[in-house]
Amino acid sequence: MxxxxxxxxxxxxxxxxxxxYHLGEVRVPALTGVxxxxxxxxxxxxxxxxxxxxxxxxxxxxxxxxxxxxxIFLEKVEVSKISEKERANIRLNKLGYIFQEYALIAELTAxxxxxxxxxxxxxxxxxxxxxxxxxxxxxLDKKINNLPRQLSGGEQQKVAIARALINEPxxxxxxxxxxxxxxxxxKDVLTVFKKLNQEDxxxxxxxxxxxxxxxxxxxxxxxxxxxxx
Amino acid sequence: xxSEYKIPFILAWKHIMRANKWTLSLIIFFMSIAFINxxxxxxxxxxxxxxxxxxxxxxxxxxxxxxxRGGQDTIPDSDNIVSEITKISGVxxxxxxxxxxxxxxxxxxxGSWTINAINPDDEKMVTNVSQKMIEGSYLDVSDIDQIxxxxxxxxxxNDESNFSPFDLQGVKVGDTISVTFxxxxxxxxxxxxxxxxxxxxDNNAFITQETFxxxxxxxxHEATKIIAxxxxxxxxxIVIGRLDALNLPGNIxxxxxxxxxxxxxxxxxxxxxxxxxxxxxxxxxxxxxIVIYIDISTRRQEIGILRAIGIKPYLIQTTYxxxxxxxxxxGVMLGxxxxxxxxxxxxxxxxxxxxxxxxxxxxAPGDFIARMETLIWVAIIAGLIPAIVITRTKLLQAIxxxx
Numbered sequence: 269m270x271x272x273x274x275x276x277x278x279x280x281x282x283x284x285x286x287x288x289y290h291l292g293e294v295r296v297p298a299l300t301g302v303x304x305x306x307x308x309x310x311x312x313x314x315x316x317x318x319x320x321x322x323x324x325x326x327x328x329x330x331x332x333x334x335x336x337x338x339x340i341f342l343e344k345v346e347v348s349k350i351s352e353k354e355r356a357n358i359r360l361n362k363l364g365y366i367f368q369e370y371a372l373i374a375e376l377t378a379x380x381x382x383x384x385x386x387x388x389x390x391x392x393x394x395x396x397x398x399x400x401x402x403x404x405x406x407x408l409d410k411k412i413n414n415l416p417r418q419l420s421g422g423e424q425q426k427v428a429i430a431r432a433l434i435n436e437p438x439x440x441x442x443x444x445x446x447x448x449x450x451x452x453x454x455k456d457v458l459t460v461f462k463k464l465n466q467e468d469x470x471x472x473x474x475x476x477x478x479x480x481x482x483x484x485x486x487x488x489x490x491x492x493x494x495x496x497x
Numbered sequence: 498x499x500s501e502y503k504i505p506f507i508l509a510w511k512h513i514m515r516a517n518k519w520t521l522s523l524i525i526f527f528m529s530i531a532f533i534n535x536x537x538x539x540x541x542x543x544x545x546x547x548x549x550x551x552x553x554x555x556x557x558x559x560x561x562x563x564x565x566r567g568g569q570d571t572i573p574d575s576d577n578i579v580s581e582i583t584k585i586s587g588v589x590x591x592x593x594x595x596x597x598x599x600x601x602x603x604x605x606x607x608g609s610w611t612i613n614a615i616n617p618d619d620e621k622m623v624t625n626v627s628q629k630m631i632e633g634s635y636l637d638v639s640d641i642d643q644i645x646x647x648x649x650x651x652x653x654x655n656d657e658s659n660f661s662p663f664d665l666q667g668v669k670v671g672d673t674i675s676v677t678f679x680x681x682x683x684x685x686x687x688x689x690x691x692x693x694x695x696x697x698x699d700n701n702a703f704i705t706q707e708t709f710x711x712x713x714x715x716x717x718h719e720a721t722k723i724i725a726x727x728x729x730x731x732x733x734x735i736v737i738g739r740l741d742a743l744n745l746p747g748n749i750x751x752x753x754x755x756x757x758x759x760x761x762x763x764x765x766x767x768x769x770x771x772x773x774x775x776x777x778x779x780x781x782x783x784x785x786x787i788v789i790y791i792d793i794s795t796r797r798q799e800i801g802i803l804r805a806i807g808i809k810p811y812l813i814q815t816t817y818x819x820x821x822x823x824x825x826x827x828g829v830m831l832g833x834x835x836x837x838x839x840x841x842x843x844x845x846x847x848x849x850x851x852x853x854x855x856x857x858x859x860x861a862p863g864d865f866i867a868r869m870e871t872l873i874w875v876a877i878i879a880g881l882i883p884a885i886v887i888t889r890t891k892l893l894q895a896i897x898x899x900x
Contacts, residue, residue: 332805332892352892360807371802371896373508375515380507385806388501415515431806 278344279439279471280306280329285338285348286494287324298324299335300494306439311465311472313485320491322475323443329473330365330441331355343438360388364432366442370424372416372431378403378423379412382430389435402430406460422453429460433470440464442474446481458484504808505815512820520792527788528828528876531781533836535868538777540841540858541849542770548854549766550752555625556698558755559592559724560733561740563747571595572747575720579619581743582725587736589728590622593720595709601650601702602675603665610650612676612702614709614716623726626691626698633670633689640705643688644676647699651690676704676712683712694853723747778868782875785828789821789879793887800887801895810888814881821880825873836860 287299298321306312306329316322327333328340331347340348347358359365372381379399386395403412406426408419416424425445432440442461446454462484464470474485482488490497513521554560563582565572572578575593582591595614600607617636621627627635636645652664668674672687685704693699710717727736733751740749796817803813841858848855887895 327893332896356804356807356809359805365805367802367805367896371798371805373511373799373802375511376508380511384504384803384808387504387507388807388809391500392503435807 277308278305279308279342280304281341281344282329283339283341285325285328285335285340287321287328287333287335289324297494299328301338302491302494302496303338304489304496306471306473308438308471309465309469310487311461311485312474313482313488314473314475314491315477315479315482315488316491321494322491324494325491326441326443326473326475329439330363331359332365360385361435362438364435364437364440366425366428366432366440366445368444368447370416370421370428370448372424372427374416377413377415378408378419378427378430381416381427382434385431386434395434399430399434402433403427405463406430407456420453422449422456425449425453425457426460429457429464433464437470439471439473442472444475444477446476446478454478454481501809501812504812505819508803508816509819509823512816513823524788524792524824525827525831528785528825528872529832529835531784532829532832532868532872533840534784535774535777535781535872536832536836536860536865537840537858538773539770539864539868540836540860541856542766542773543859543861543864544844545849545851545854545856546766547859548851548856552693552695552698552854553755554726554730554752556629556693556695557624557724558750558752559623560727560730560752561588561725561737561749562752562755563723563725563740563745563749565721565747567748569746571716571719571721572723572745573719574746575723576718578720578723578745578747581745582723582740585736585739585743587727587729587732587739589726590619591723591725592616592619592623593706594620594722594724595706595716595719596701596721597678597709597713597716599702600677601646601665602677603668603672606665608650608664610700610702612644612678612704612709614704614706616706617703620703623724626693626703629691629693630689631692633687635689635691636703636705638705639707640688641708641711642683642685643708644674644685644702644704645689645691646687646702648690648692649696649700650702651687678713681712694851694855696853774864778871781872785825785872785875786879789824789876790883792824793817793821793880793883797883797887798896800884801892801897804888804892804895813888814884817880817884818877821876822873824880825876828876829869829872 282302282304284301284303285299286301289296289298302325314322314325328335335348339346342358342362347355373384376384382399382402383392383395400412403409406429408423408426411419411423419427446457449457458481461472461474465472476482563572579591579593582588592615596611598609599612600609616638618638631648636643646668650664651668652666668687670687670689673684674687676683676685727733737749737751800813804810844858848857
């Protein structure tokens with residue numbers, strides 16, 4: 269499922285990154301010097317209290333934002349100082365990102381949402397079977413033509429997972445994917461993640477608030493005040 | 498075709514097909530109203546100018562008119578000339594008019610006006626005065642000692658709101674009035690009163706050539722003006738070219754050369770039209786811009802998501818250009834439908850009543866196309882600007898607004 273990187277090989281290396289937000293004249297340090305290494309095939313859980321810097325860290329890793337200082341290497345290539353165009357290209361080809369709020373395009377069906385990123389790379393005819401297969405894998409084979417508003421929160425999150433996987437990413441990032449779901453839907457989504465990691469070798473980095481969800485990961489990284497503790 | 502090029506078309510089409518129908522309808526309705534606003538004012542002014550022009554053509558000069566050569570008071574042998582003119586290709590009808598100044602006297606009220614001696618059968622084919630009778634009836638070719646008066650001569654009698662000391666103050670059909678040409682006076686019976694709304698015509702009186710011949714036999718077969726109606730308006734110069742070949746004893750003009758006053762009125766209206774059109778276009782453009790801008794700006798998060806999943810900015814911008822173009826084309830189509838199906842027919846039945854003419858709405862194809870293009874371009878620019886702004890802002894700001 270994921271692009272093949274030998275298990276145990278470093279995919280991401282983060283060296284002492286910092287990030288400060290500016291709210292008017294107030295400076296809010298979100299990351300104050302984070303370093304970490306992520307190996308291929310890992311399922312990493314990031315936890316911490318609100319404001320600890322979890323989402324900020326994930327956005328830096330997912331190339332949605334740039335750190336103020338420090339470096340991020342993806343497959344040994346520094347990606348923290350490249351242009352937005354290059355980052356967009358890496359996001360498209362190598363990374364999958366799942367938002368807490370699902371972030372689906374409201375006017376596209378589940379299938380069309382999943383196919384959309386792949387249309388940048390391959391003909392529609394070639395993508396369709398794969399998109400259907402991914403939706404089937406997350407248990408939505410009967411709802412491929414439903415619009416997001418016709419799906420439950422858990423189902424929408426599964427569509428977002430399938431969309432994140434359509435271009436066979438090297439790493440899948442998930443920002444509190446179960447935060448808006450009931451416990452049954454949350455367990456369902458986590459089971460999908462676990463299967464993807466165990467059966468397909470997809471490297472996953474997931475943020476969660478829930479203590480019991482940390483059990484799904486190989487490794488738990490706890491953040492407090494912008495630092496790994 | 499590269500697969501990525503299809504993305505903007507797919508996204509724009511899905512937006513249109515699956516967006517909230519009320520919102521979509523409202524946007525298109527606003528577009529159509531803006532478009533109607535853009536074409537209404539020029540159409541009204543075109544209608545007013547056309548109304549003026551038709552008044553000149555239909556009540557005074559025809560499409561083409563012939564006047565005596567320099568040094569001559571009349572065109573001789575007018576009956577034969579009319580006959581020759583009507584044989585020319587493109588000419589529908591012609592009529593000789595002998596305009597002479599006369600003094601009309603009714604119960605002590607008198608004034609001087611132009612009396613027009615005509616052949617009613619010919620005149621009916623060229624002018625529409627015969628259709629503008631408000632009392633009595635038009636002249637017949639055999640009428641002797643009868644006269645029809647423009648309302649500017651007959652006056653309105655006891656109607657104080659329109660009282661004028663310079664007319665005959667309420668002459669009625671059947672009344673007898675005295676007409677004096679030079680030293681010769683004659684009693685005529687009023688057969689009808691007409692109102693064309695064109696002042697220079699409404700201050701005329703008409704009698705038959707037979708009546709005038711009876712009073713002044715020396716002017717038989719002479720005319721001071723020959724007017725001609727042509728089959729196709731706009732071909733005046735072509736027909737004038739053919740008439741020139743006849744070497745007629747007169748000067749030939751098109752109706753546009755008839756009146757400097759009316760030309761200056763038309764020029765003034767054209768200037769006002771241009772100024773109002775600029776404001777109309779500006780207001781419509783701002784309306785369209787705001788509507789599209791708000792619609793695209795509310796899709797900020799969606800644009801952010803598209804960027805986050807790796808869709809190239811130019812594809813995102815193209816999506817919203819296509820979307821804006823679809824909105825504007827739909828608005829133009831709806832506006833055109835409403836304008837031609839409801840507004841124009843309404844004003845055809847209820848024209849603007851102006852003192853000099855009744856004005857309907859007249860759409861000039863050039864104006865229509867120019868305004869259509871303007872609206873579509875404004876909509877495209879209005880869609881493109883926020884799309885560019887959002888695709889250039891920080892990704893997190895595009896998705897979440899403030900982070």
